Every structure is written in C-alpha cells, then in structure tokens.
Amino acid sequence: MSERPVLSVVLAVADHQAEAASRTLASLEHPLVQPILALHGRQPLRVEQPPPGCLTLQMGPCDAATARNRGLGAVRAAFCLWLRPGETLSPIAPGVLARALEQGGGDAIFVPLAGTGSAAALRDLGDRLAAGGGQTALATGLWQLPYQGIRAVVSTERMRARHLHFPAGLDHSSLFFDRAVLMLFARVGVLDMPVIAPAPALAPAAPVNWRDLLSVIRALLALFPRTPGFADPALRLTVLASLLGQAIGVRAGLPPAETASHDAALRQIWREQDPRLARLLAPEFCALAPDLPVAMQRALDEARALLAG
Amino acid sequence: MDADQRLLQLRAGAGAGSAPFFELREDDAERAFHLSIRLAAGRFVINDMQGGHWGAEDWHDLPPGFGAEDPILLDRRGRQVRILIGGGAVEWMIRAPGFGARGFHVHTEGIDQTWIAPRRHAGLGAGPRLERLAVAGCDLAVPPGADPGVVLRQQALAWRHEQGWLDALVLVPGPDAALPPADPPLMALAAAGFRPGRRVTAPCPDALTAQTLNAVAAFNGIDGFQALPPDAEPPTPAPVLPARPRITTAPAPAEAPGLEVIVALYNTEDHIGDCLDSLLAGLDPTDTSVGITVVDDGSTDAGPERVRARYGGDPRLRIVSKPNGGCASARNFGRRLARRSHIAFVDADDLVDQGFFPALLAVARETGADVVQGGFARFEGDDPTRRWPAPADPQPDPVADRLVCGLMARPVSAGALNRRQAAIWRRVYRRGFLDEQDIWFPESATAFDDLGFEQRLLSALDRMWMVFGPQYLYRQHPQQDVRQGDARHFNSLHQMRLMLDHPGGEVPDGELVPVLIANAAWSVTLLEPALLDPFLVTLAELIARCHARDPARDWPGRARSAIAHPDFAYHLDRALAGPCILAPVADHPDRLRLLRGCESLSR
Numbered sequence: 001m002s003e004r005p006v007l008s009v010v011l012a013v014a015d016h017q018a019e020a021a022s023r024t025l026a027s028l029e030h031p032l033v034q035p036i037l038a039l040h041g042r043q044p045l046r047v048e049q050p051p052p053g054c055l056t057l058q059m060g061p062c063d064a065a066t067a068r069n070r071g072l073g074a075v076r077a078a079f080c081l082w083l084r085p086g087e088t089l090s091p092i093a094p095g096v097l098a099r100a101l102e103q104g105g106g107d108a109i110f111v112p113l114a115g116t117g118s119a120a121a122l123r124d125l126g127d128r129l130a131a132g133g134g135q136t137a138l139a140t141g142l143w144q145l146p147y148q149g150i151r152a153v154v155s156t157e158r159m160r161a162r163h164l165h166f167p168a169g170l171d172h173s174s175l176f177f178d179r180a181v182l183m184l185f186a187r188v189g190v191l192d193m194p195v196i197a198p199a200p201a202l203a204p205a206a207p208v209n210w211r212d213l214l215s216v217i218r219a220l221l222a223l224f225p226r227t228p229g230f231a232d233p234a235l236r237l238t239v240l241a242s243l244l245g246q247a248i249g250v251r252a253g254l255p256p257a258e259t260a261s262h263d264a265a266l267r268q269i270w271r272e273q274d275p276r277l278a279r280l281l282a283p284e285f286c287a288l289a290p291d292l293p294v295a296m297q298r299a300l301d302e303a304r305a306l307l308a309g
Numbered sequence: 310m311d312a313d314q315r316l317l318q319l320r321a322g323a324g325a326g327s328a329p330f331f332e333l334r335e336d337d338a339e340r341a342f343h344l345s346i347r348l349a350a351g352r353f354v355i356n357d358m359q360g361g362h363w364g365a366e367d368w369h370d371l372p373p374g375f376g377a378e379d380p381i382l383l384d385r386r387g388r389q390v391r392i393l394i395g396g397g398a399v400e401w402m403i404r405a406p407g408f409g410a411r412g413f414h415v416h417t418e419g420i421d422q423t424w425i426a427p428r429r430h431a432g433l434g435a436g437p438r439l440e441r442l443a444v445a446g447c448d449l450a451v452p453p454g455a456d457p458g459v460v461l462r463q464q465a466l467a468w469r470h471e472q473g474w475l476d477a478l479v480l481v482p483g484p485d486a487a488l489p490p491a492d493p494p495l496m497a498l499a500a501a502g503f504r505p506g507r508r509v510t511a512p513c514p515d516a517l518t519a520q521t522l523n524a525v526a527a528f529n530g531i532d533g534f535q536a537l538p539p540d541a542e543p544p545t546p547a548p549v550l551p552a553r554p555r556i557t558t559a560p561a562p563a564e565a566p567g568l569e570v571i572v573a574l575y576n577t578e579d580h581i582g583d584c585l586d587s588l589l590a591g592l593d594p595t596d597t598s599v600g601i602t603v604v605d606d607g608s609t610d611a612g613p614e615r616v617r618a619r620y621g622g623d624p625r626l627r628i629v630s631k632p633n634g635g636c637a638s639a640r641n642f643g644r645r646l647a648r649r650s651h652i653a654f655v656d657a658d659d660l661v662d663q664g665f666f667p668a669l670l671a672v673a674r675e676t677g678a679d680v681v682q683g684g685f686a687r688f689e690g691d692d693p694t695r696r697w698p699a700p701a702d703p704q705p706d707p708v709a710d711r712l713v714c715g716l717m718a719r720p721v722s723a724g725a726l727n728r729r730q731a732a733i734w735r736r737v738y739r740r741g742f743l744d745e746q747d748i749w750f751p752e753s754a755t756a757f758d759d760l761g762f763e764q765r766l767l768s769a770l771d772r773m774w775m776v777f778g779p780q781y782l783y784r785q786h787p788q789q790d791v792r793q794g795d796a797r798h799f800n801s802l803h804q805m806r807l808m809l810d811h812p813g814g815e816v817p818d819g820e821l822v823p824v825l826i827a828n829a830a831w832s833v834t835l836l837e838p839a840l841l842d843p844f845l846v847t848l849a850e851l852i853a854r855c856h857a858r859d860p861a862r863d864w865p866g867r868a869r870s871a872i873a874h875p876d877f878a879y880h881l882d883r884a885l886a887g888p889c890i891l892a893p894v895a896d897h898p899d900r901l902r903l904l905r906g907c908e909s910l911s912r
Contacts (some may be wrong), residue, residue: 018556025554030530037556042558042747044645051554057632060641060749069899070365074632091530092449163902168753169807170892184907215892222894226907237434261890268887 005034005053005154006098009081009089010071012064015041016300020086020199025051032098034077038067042239043300050052065166065173072159072166079109082177086199087113091123093195097153100191107158107185109144114194116149123192136232138190139182143238144293147174151196152181167219175246179220183227183239210250210262217243218269225274235279240298245299248306270307281307319381320421321346329419329420330385333403337361341405342390346420348377355392355401369399372724442495443524447760449498452528455521464493494536501534511536538575562838567598568651568670568737571643572861573636574628575604578612580658580784583621583691587782588655591663592625599667601626603657604643607633637750637758644740644749652740654733658786664781669737671714672776678720679742680766680773685735685781693782701727705777717777721898722768728824735781736773754804755898756790756797761804764824768816796840796898798832801825802847809854810892822855822864845877845902846884847893853884 008303009028013021021037025080028035029051039045040059057070081100083089100109112118125141142150152258154164162184166173182188220243229235247266254262270278281286281304321329333342340358342480347353348371355367372379372395382393387401442449442457442465457465494511501509513519522536570588573895574581581603588601605613605628613628620626631642640654651673653666665683673681686696703721710717743749744767751761790797805825808816829848836844848868855864865885869878895901 013556022555025556029554039556040752041558044562045556046559048555048557049553055632057634058642058645059634059638059752060644061747062749062752066753066783070496070634070638081716091532095450095529130387161906163899163906165899165903167892167900168803168897169810180903184903211890218891219894219900223745223904223907226904261888264888265890268889268891271887 004032005077006032006079006101007094008034008036008040008075008077008156010036010068010080010082011085012038012040012044012067012071012082013085014061014064014067015043017041017085024083024085024087024089025054027091028054030091030094033089034075036071036074038071040064040067061153063169063173065084065170066168068166068173068177070166072160075156078156079153080156080159081218082174083150083151083196084199086171086182088194088197090197093193096191096193097195100189101153106155106187106189108152108154108181108187109160109189110150110152111191111196113149113151114192114197115145116198118145119192119194121145122150126190126192127146135186135188136229136235138188138288140232140235140238142182142188142190143179143235143242144291144296147178149205150178152178154181155185158185167216170215172216175213176216178217179242180223182221183224183229186228208250210252210254210258211265213250214247214262214265214269217247221269221277225277230277233280233285233288235273236277237285238292240277240293241289241296241300244303245296246273248299248302265305271298318381319344319383320347321377321381321419330417331420332416332648333385333413334416335405335408335411339405340416341403341408342385342401343381344381344392346371346381348375349595351375353381353392353394355399357404359405364404367399367401367720370393372397424426424718433724448528449525451521452524452717455524455528456517457521458515458517461518464495494522496519497873498526498531498534498536501526501531508533510534513538515539526626529648532670536726562648564650564740565598565648566665567600567649568653568676569643569647569649570599570601570653570655570666571640571647572601572603572655572657573639573643574603574608574612574616574657575633575636576608576610576612577637577657578608578610578615581612581616582619584655584659585616585626587660587663588666589620589623589625592667593621596623597624598648599625599670600648602643602646603628604639604646605630606636606639607631633757635752635755637752637754637762640750640758641752644743647740650740651737652743653737656734656783658784659734660688660782660784662782665781666737666780668714668716669776670778672716672718672774673737673739675713676718676720676774678774679739680736681718681776682721682732682736682773683776683779685732685783687783687785689785693784696780696782697720699730699783700733701730703775707826710777713774713776715864718774721775722772724820726767726773728750728764728767728820728826732781733762733766734783751804751807753807753897755801757800757804758830760801760824761808763874764804764808764816764821768820792835794835794837794840796901798840798844798848799896799901801828801896802844802851802893805851805895806892809851809858818855818864819862822852822862823867825851825855826864826871830873831867831879833874840901841874842876843895843904845872845874846880847896848872849880849884850879850889850893851896852881853887853889856885857889 011021011024025037033049035054036057037047037054038057038059040062040242042061047054050056055074057074059067059070071082110122112122125138128141129138164177164184165181167176224230224239228242251259251262281300283304286300319331328345328347330343330345332340334340338358338361343356343358345354351371353369353371357364377393384391384393388408390401390403392399392401442451442461494513497509497511501816511522511534513522516538519536519538526534572584584601585601592599603616603626613630617626628648631639644652661838668684669681672678684702685699687699688696705717706719748762748765748769750758754761805821808821832844833841852864852868865881868881895904
C-alpha cells in the first residue's frame with residue numbers, strides 16, 4: 001500500500017464551527033489522508049499546526065454547499081469524502097479505506113456512520129451482493145437506508161466526469177450529493193465498518209428548511225429519469241418512496257400555516273414528474289418492491305392520500 | 310470452493326514451466342472460469358469455455374519480479390471473481406448463463422491452493438498479511454510479533470458484529486469527557502478509535518492482554534487508550550489530550566489608512582502587464598498608501614510568471630496564488646489579505662487613466678464616503694484612446710458639482726444609478742462598510758459574480774460620491790465572459806435566486822426584478838440554442854416567484870414584453886400555475902452540466 005494520500009477529505013468550516021472542526025481535523029492526521037479545509041466564516045479563520053499536506057482554502061462567507069464544492073474542486077487524491085465539523089474519522093479508517101479503495105476500486109463506496117445502525121444494514125447488503133445480487137439490487141438497498149446514516153466515498157475522476165456537486169445555496173445539499181451518487185455511478189460498493197463517528201449532538205437541531213428540502217428532492221426527481229437505474233421498476237419505486245418519505249416526514253413539524261404551502265409545493269413537484277414515475281404511486285405497484293421497509297410503505301400511503309387530494 | 314469458501318490463495322509452484330491453471334468447472338465442456346499463469350511470459354490469462362468453445366482471452370501482466378512462490382488471491386462472490394495480485398486487482402464476471410445450477414468443482418493443474426478465510430467487507434480486497442482483530446465492525450491490525458492470545462481472540466469472535474455498545478459509547482455527548490470503562494477491553498479500544506482526544510481505560514484480566522492491547526492501540530494510531538493489567542493502580546485522571554491541529558478565529562488585522570487594489574488574475578497573460586502599468590503610472594514609489602495585490606486564481610498561462618518577473622522588486626505590488634475558484638473567490642481572497650482602510654477591485658484585462666484610484670481615494674478621505682465612484686468608458690481591443698462613454702452614467706453638473714481635492718464631484722443617490730450594468734470595478738470602497746453590511750462576492754457564481762455584489766451594495770447604500778475626471782477603461786474583447794453563449798449565463802439566474810431566497814429580501818424586488826429581466830433579455834440573445842430552453846424555464850420560475858410575492862407589480866407582463874422568445878410565454882404560464890416557492894431545477898451551471906451529462910448515461 002502506498003503512503004501517498006489516497007483519500008481527500010473535505011471539511012467546510014463556518015463561524016462557530018472552529019472547535020468542532022478542530023476535532024475533525026485532528027482525526028484526519030494520517031499519511032493516507034489529504035485534509036482540505038474550506039474556511040467560509042464571516043470572521044477570518046486560521047489553522048494552527050495543520051497536519052502535513054493539509055490544504056486550506058480561505059473563502060468569503062457563503063453557504064456550506066458552495067464551500068464543499070470549492071473543496072471538492074481542490075481534491076487531488078483518487079477518492080474523496082466530505083465530513084461535517086465534529087464528525088471524526090477513526091484512526092484505523094484510513095488504512096481500511098485505502099485498502100478498499102485501492103483494491104476494490106469502483107466509482108464509490110458507501111460507509112456507515114457509527115451509532116446510526118447502518119453498519120449492520122450495509123453488511124447485509126454486502127452479503128447480498130456477494131451472493132450474486134447485482135448493482136441495482138444494491139442501489140435499491142442503499143436507497144432504503146436513511147441518507148444521514150451513510151456517506152459516500154467517491155472516485156474523484158468519476159465525480160468530475162459527471163459534474164457531481166452540492167447544490168449551491170440550498171440547505172439539505174448533502175441529500176442531493178449522496179443520493180446523486182447512487183443515481184449516477186454504475187459501480188458502487190459498501191463497507192460495513194463504521195469508519196466515521198458522527199458529531200456529538202450538543203445543540204438542539206435547527207428548524208428544517210422545508211422549502212430547500214423540497215427543492216433538493218425536486219432536483220433529484222428531475223435527475224433520476226435520465227439515469228440508467230430508472231429502468232428498474234423496483235428501484236424506481238424505492239427512490240420514489242425514499243424521497244416522498246423525506247418530503248412527507250418534514251410535514252409533521254411544520255406550523256399549520258406552512259403545511260398548506262408545503263402541500264402545494266409537493267403537488268407542484270408531483271405534477272411535473274415523468275408519468276412512468278408518477279404512476280408507480282398507485283397501490284397495485286407496491287408489489288414491485290416487496291421488501292420496502294414499513295416506514296417507507298407508510299410514507300407512500302401518506303403521499304398517495306396527499307397527492308390525490 | 311463452495312459458497313462459504315470464497316478466498317483462496319494460489320501459488321504456481323507445483324507446475325512451474327507448464328502453464329499451471331485454476332478452473333471452476335462444471336464438466337469438460339463447461340469451464341466458467343479459467344486462470345492460467347504464464348510465468349515465463351510474465352503474464353496471466355483469464356477466459357472461459359462454454360459448450361466446448363474457449364472464449365476470448367483476457368491477458369494481464371504479472372507484477373515485475375513475480376515468482377512461483379508469490380501468492381495470488383482469488384475471491385469469488387457469486388459471478389464476480391476478483392484476482393488480487395501484487396497489490397493490484399483484476400475483476401472477471403462469470404458469463405456462463407446457468408453457472409452453479411448443476412454444481413461445479415475446482416480443477417487445477419500445477420497450482421497449490423490454500424483456503425484463507427471469508428472476507429468481511431464487500432469491496433475489500435487484499436489478503437491478511439497481518440493478523441486482525443475485528444470487533445464491533447472495526448478491523449484492528451495486530452502488529453508483527455504481538456500475540457493476541459486466547460482471551461482477545463475469543464473476545465473478537467464473540468463481539469465481532471456487536472455494535473450497540475460501541476454506538477452508545479461513541480455518541481456520549483461532549484467533546485472532552487472521558488469515556489466510561491468498557492467490558493470487554495477490546496471494545497474499549499474500538500471505541501477509543503472514534504473519539505480522538507478522549508481518554509479510555511480498559512482493565513484487563515491479565516498482563517499479556519493489556520500489553521497486547523496497548524501495542525495494538527499504538528500500531529493503529531489510537532491515542533488516549535490505556536489497557537491496565539489486573540494489579541495496576543487506578544490511573545490518575547489526566548487532562549484530556551488537546552487536538553493538535555486547531556482552527557481558531559484570527560484576530561482582526563490592523564488597518565492602515567490607504568487603498569488596496571485587488572486584481573483578480575486568471576489566464577490573462579496578454580493584458581495583465583498593461584493593466585498593472587496603468588495602475589502604477591503616476592504612483593509615487595515611496596508612497597505606501599496605495600498597494601496592489603494581484604491574486605492569481607490558479608492561472609494555467611504565463612501571467613503570474615510575467616507579473617513576478619516584471620514587478621518582483623516593486624514594493625507597491627505583491628502577487629499571491631491560490632487554487633482556482635473563480636473571480637469571486639479571488640476577489641474575496643484578496644479582501645481577506647488586505648490591510649488598508651479602502652479597497653478596490655480591478656479586472657486584469659482593464660486599464661485606468663493615470664491617477665484614477667488615488668483621486669477616488671482622496672475624495673473618499675475628504676468626504677468620508679463609504680463608496681466613491683469614477684467614470685468609465687469602454688474601448689475595443691488594444692487601443693484605449695478609442696473609447697466610448699458608458700451609457701446612462703451621471704454626467705457633470707456645473708450647478709450641483711463641488712470641487713473636492715481638485716476634482717469635480719457630487720453625491721449621487723444609489724437608487725438613481727443604473728443597476729443593469731454592474732460596474733463594481735470603478736469604485737473605491739471603505740472596507741469597514743463592506744464588512745458591516747456583509748457584502749461579499751458570491752463564490753457559488755463562477756461568472757457574473759459582480760451582479761450579486763452590485764445589487765447588495767446599491768441596496769445597502771443611500772448614496773455614493775461620483776467623481777468626474779480620470780476614467781476606468783473597460784476593455785471589450787471576444788473572450789469576455791459576458792460575450793460567451795454558454796452555461797455561464799445561468800450564474801446570473803442563480804444569483805437572482807439567492808437574493809430572492811434571502812430571509813427578509815435583502816434586495817427589494819422592485820430593484821431586483823427589472824435587473825433580472827434586463828439581464829435575461831440580453832442573455833437570450835447570446836445563448837447557444839441548446840441552452841435556451843432550460844434558461845427560459847428557470848427564468849419563468851423566478852419571475853413567477855416574484856409575482857407570487859408581489860402580484861401588484863405585474864412582473865410577468867414586464868417580462869413578457871422584454872423576452873421576445875415565443876417559448877418564454879409558454880413556460881411562464883406553466884410556472885404561474887404552480888405555487889412558485891421552490892428553487893428551479895437548473896439554476897446553476899453545475900446542475901445544468903450534471904443534467905446534460907446524464908444524456909450519455911441513459912443511452
């Protein structure tokens with residue numbers, strides 16, 4: 001195994017994230033890892049004792065998606081990964097990832113975040129792949145997992161060839177990035193080792209920006225029919241259930257005054273969908289994806305009621 | 310090689326010289342996988358036989374120096390076979406339609422094969438050179454010479470896939486708290502791996518286990534872990550290890566009176582010399598109140614070298630390089646570096662009349678204005694004497710103008726300025742004002758970034774001083790961003806969306822929408838035909854959003870009048886039928902490229 005960086009890790013740091021990002025940066029001190037910091041706070045930030053090979057991009061204030069895009073643009077290693085401030089890479093992760101990436105290769109490898117329960121699910125998916133399940137079955141399984149519990153380690157070359165990016169100026173841009181990986185890339189692998197620890201939840205979560213969430217879902221639904229996986233009905237139904245589940249899930253926490261706006265926006269998205277996708281909402285097509293988790297089936301039911309009304 | 314035995318180690322030793330081979334064979338005529346090692350030729354070959362006919366051969370070079378005793382790892386998962394050899398990997402997909410239905414057997418000649426172990430990670434290659442302890446999904450390498458012992462091996466076996474405990478441990482909130490002791494100690498080691506800077510202690514049943522665990526921790530780079538033998542004293546609490554690299558807020562830079570001129574440079578080698586000459590002309594070499602910072606935004610031409618060669622010894626000028634990020638990023642980067650009270654942004658292909666910026670700076674100092682603007686003229690090609698004035702610019706007024714620092718000048722209302730022609734480069738700004746108003750160039754835009762800056766500035770400003778005298782000279786040439794018909798035009802739509810989305814609407818719609826319409830009307834005349842439709846769709850959605858916010862202004866009517874393309878009315882009608890609160894699908898060049906790139910995917 002070479003000791004050159006095989007993995008660039010992009011970390012966007014805004015105001016008030018310096019302390020959390022410091023912990024993340026400490027976990028990236030490894031010869032196989034090239035940390036890339038995109039500092040985009042209003043206050044100027046600086047890095048003391050940066051790890052060897054650390055690249056620091058000083059930016060003006062901007063959104064996290066724009067900062068991550070700048071970091072991705074500076075990636076030099078063959079594979080790249082993005083982290084949130086406070087997330088840490090396990091010390092044993094670089095070696096494991098390097099082996100997986102150098103010898104397993106592929107367009108992307110999905111890894112679990114510790115504490116999210118995704119590791120066991122990824123192990124099952126890996127076993128199914130090993131037993132002869134194809135890439136479409138793997139993608140279907142990955143769409144069934146919450147996107148917050150898995151993270152894509154992406155081939156830099158493929159990312160650039162496909163113009164993969166975070167949607168600038170939108171919250172929930174990571175939903176777009178990691179799900180677009182599933183849509184765009186033909187050869188995807190999984191690793192069942194939880195190599196990333198999530199950031200400790202020290203502050204209450206910010207209110208969900210549902211307009212941006214729906215905008216991201218809309219962008220993904222516009223992308224999906226253009227990708228090869230759309231041809232698979234089971235995957236199509238799973239993608240639908242996953243994205244509608246996100247859209248429906250946010251509805252519960254909305255003030256009543258905003259619920260109507262949310263529903264109108266979701267209906268707008270629905271009206272513009274490819275009919276081949278939209279018609280799968282009919283109950284008779286549920287049999288296409290018999291393994292759909294109960295929560296996603298319930299989301300389809302709710303979406304059916306909402307969008308028919 | 311049955312379903313549970315997927316990883317084999319092969320050696321070509323037994324039959325060296327006679328093309329030893331390895332096969333997955335159903336019968337003599339059906340050989341789903343055939344690997345032949347040609348040591349003498351330095352190659353190995355993969356192919357198969359179906360119905361008695363050999364398929365095409367897939368040739369690969371053996372690693373340099375590869376010998377008969379060197380291992381080849383063979384990993385089969387379903388139809389996928391991976392050959393791991395000398396650090397590289399080759400994949401082969403079994404093609405036989407009914408493979409496995411009748412069963413198969415391994416057939417070899419001249420090959421030694423050894424069953425190793427099932428691999429745990431899909432997508433992982435490599436044979437285990439070192440012994441590994443797997444616990445809670447973590448894979449810990451045991452250093453050479455260390456003996457894990459029976460206890461640790463049993464723990465690894467029992468806790469191999471157990472993650473609940475680990476998950477609970479790594480999610481203990483607070484960055485500085487010590488993690489609670491864990492049982493078994495191997496689990497504690499895995500948990501320590503996830504929290505750099507935290508302390509984890511692990512009481513062990515015997516000294517060998519403690520010694521080995523500490524060696525494994527060190528070998529895997531896990532700090533803060535300590536395994537304790539049974540008779541050890543309880544450890545005294547030690548301060549939590551601080552993270553070595555630290556990201557901190559930098560102190561506010563000291564600010565000296567004067568002007569910093571930021572020149573964003575990207576592949577402008579033909580013009581940068583003329584630009585800098587014009588900026589330096591008439592500047593007193595001993596006067597340190599005006600400095601020039603050239604920000605090389607990852608140029609790939611000789612521009613930066615020319616600047617260094619020609620101006621390297623000039624104390625009034627410095628050049629800094631950064632990875633490419635677009636003009637906005639270069640301007641913001643230069644602003645972060647600036648240490649003077651006032652700032653200006655100049656395009657690397659433009660010129661100024663002698664004394665232009667010192668004059669604006671003098672007026673800014675004299676009047677205390679936040680922004681001072683000079684006149685500008687366009688010129689074509691390389692002849693700045695053939696210039697034509699900017700349309701709709703404020704003109705000298707003998708009644709209203711005042712003599713300030715020897716120049717005719719007067720304050721003009723920001724609202725009276727032409728918003729359609731962003732002219733951020735012919736001004737001097739007080740840096741404190743830009744900071745207080747939080748006005749930056751939008752780095753998500755890789756072109757037309759001055760549009761967002763301009764709109765925010767003019768909305769934050771009551772008035773600026775206009776100086777009549779020396780001019781900024783705006784070069785017109787075929788390579789200008791604004792003359793291209795490509796996806797860069799979507800940057801202007803993207804910035805409009807950002808401003809519409811801003812909480813509270815930092816730029817009033819009444820000022821923003823006319824600019825949006827005017828710029829779009831101009832873009833429609835330039836765009837490549839293939840980009841017109843997504844542009845019109847996106848524009849229609851933005852206009853519909855503006856209409857939803859303020860139906861009384863009849864923005865749709867104004868847009869229909871300005872955008873002559875017949876498809877625009879169609880898209881606008883569709884957009885107006887929706888609630889219009891979502892971001893358009895393709896309002897940024899990146900998204901457009903991604904969507905268009907997919908056309909090749911679905912073929």
